Each structure stands twice: as C-alpha cells, then as structure tokens.
Amino acid sequence: MNSDFSLAVHSLTLLTLLPDHMSSSDAIAESASVHPVRIRKVLSLLRKQGLIKSKEGTGGGFIFASNPSEITLREIYKITSGGSLQPKCPDVNNSCVVGANMKDVLCSIFLDAEDHLGEFLGQYSIEDVVKSLKQKQ
Amino acid sequence: MNSDFSLAVHSLTLLTLLPDHMSSSDAIAESASVHPVRIRKVLSLLRKQGLIKSKEGTGGGFIFASNPSEITLREIYKITSGGSLQPKCPDVNNSCVVGANMKDVLCSIFLDAEDHLGEFLGQYSIEDVVKSLKQKQ
DNA sequence: GACACTGTAACTATTATTATTACAGTTATT
C-alpha cells in the first residue's frame, strides 16, 4: 500500500491531539517527515470527502469537519488507497483460456476481499488510534 | 499488490488444466504474457515452499507437488506477497509523539488485517479458481 | 500592502517493478 493512508491517519491523529484541533501543512509535514505539498495533496482528498475542512490565508490550516470518534480507518482507506489490494494482472491474453479470464476471476475475489478488509478497518476510529498511541508512551 | 501473486495463481491454474499437469516456463510465460525468467523466479518461490516441483533438462518443467484442491490463495498470497498490505510509513520521528509511535500502531493493526485477509483467501483453492474460470467461458 | 496560508500543476529524483541478457548446471535423445 502507498503511504497516503499512513499520512492521512497521521495527520488526523495529530489534529486530534492538538488543543485547537488545527494545524498547517508545514507543521504536519514536519511531524510526519515528509514534504508539505504531499500533506496538502493527501488532506485535499480528505477535504473533498468532507472529513476535514481547510482554511486558506494567515492563520489558516486544516481542521476536523466531524468527530474523531466517527472517522474510521475504513473511510480513510477507501479515500486514500481504495483498490490497492487488487493484484496487478498481466495483460489479458485472449489466445489462452487462462489468460483470457484470470483477471476477471481474481478481480471479483479481491473486490470481496477488500470489502472484508473494510469491515475490519471499520472497527478502528481515529480516536482508537489516539488511544493506542497514548498507551505506547 | 505486485503481480507475483497473479502470476503464481495463473501458473498453478494452467498446470491444473493441462492433461499431464506439467508445463515449461516458456509456455506459462506465453500464456501470462510475461517474460519466462519471471515465471521461473515466481515458481521458484513456490517450489521452495513445496507447492510444486521442477525438473531440469529436456522435457523438464514445473509440476504439482500437491493437490490443486489443497492449495489455497492464502498460501500463495503469503509466499508471493506476504506483508504487502502493510502501509508504508514515513521515517519514525522521535521528536514528535505521533511520528514516534504511529508506525507501531499501524503495523499492529495491519498485521491483524493481514490475518483476516488470509482467512478470507483460505476459502479459495486453485481448484475453485479453475471452476470459476470454466464458468466464465 | 505585506504576510502566511492552501490548491495545484509541472517537473525532477528516487525507488520499485519488470524485462532482458547471459550463462552455468541438468537431463533426455540420438
């Protein structure tokens, strides 16, 4: 899986922990050791799905649009990495029974698999992640 | 996920369908539209785990070591793509509470997730894949 | 108006994946 998922979870976790639940891409980027533009890209996805809001201009940044206890890893996975479980298949080869249909068969199995993964990830909210983090300390 | 998994499933499916359950890397590669060396590499992994056997020299190739109904997608996933669900995390950043522990938290969640995925994939044997393929025709 | 932000596009660098080449080792066939 790519790191968009991790960055999204990281960002939301950080926002949850901050007193005013708000931060800039620069600050988040420093915490996550990545480039600020990458944070803006990832959080832009979350914003488009209504998980967070952003504010431009001085004193601006990113802030929750909903409650950290209501945002689950499932939603974040879907937004940032949906489809990444799907195994890559070589080109369909119509001159071969196996090559012609393998892609379809695997796709349908992994669509199901991704649903199951979604259910599993739905168990964990951002708040749960925050709790786990606090326990680690 | 990388395509090793798909190639492994493809190869085993093809072997199952062939009358003598045997084939060379060249023939499998053509069916899967990839380079023969790649097939040899992937099947080498399966061989090391005892799923198939290989025979060098003229008339050689790959052949099952066990029954297609006993090999599940779970084993194949583990062998070819185990760990690929794990989201990439940026470097641990010890100067930040979140950055310092996020990796651990996500790792443990996704280890569990991969177990669940394994259980799901365990439902499907190569024989099941073959059946699905035949239905598609 | 100066400053501190986000939003995005364009480009570069890095890393991961795949293909290709090369060749040693093995076995069947003649």
Place this chain on the structure above:
DNA sequence: AATAACTGTAATAATAATAGTTACAGTGTC
C-alpha cells in the same frame, strides 16, 4: 559424447510508481 531443451540465478537495463521540489495563483489576516 554431442546436442538440444530445460531450470536456476545473477547482473543489468528499461519502465512505472512514488515522492520531492519548485513555482505560482488564490485567499484571508493583520
């Protein structure tokens, strides 16, 4: 024993995916 058809594997090249960087327009605050 020579040849041909295989696997095994390393080394390298090509391609694709990911991430970093630069640049700048737009927005809100002071």
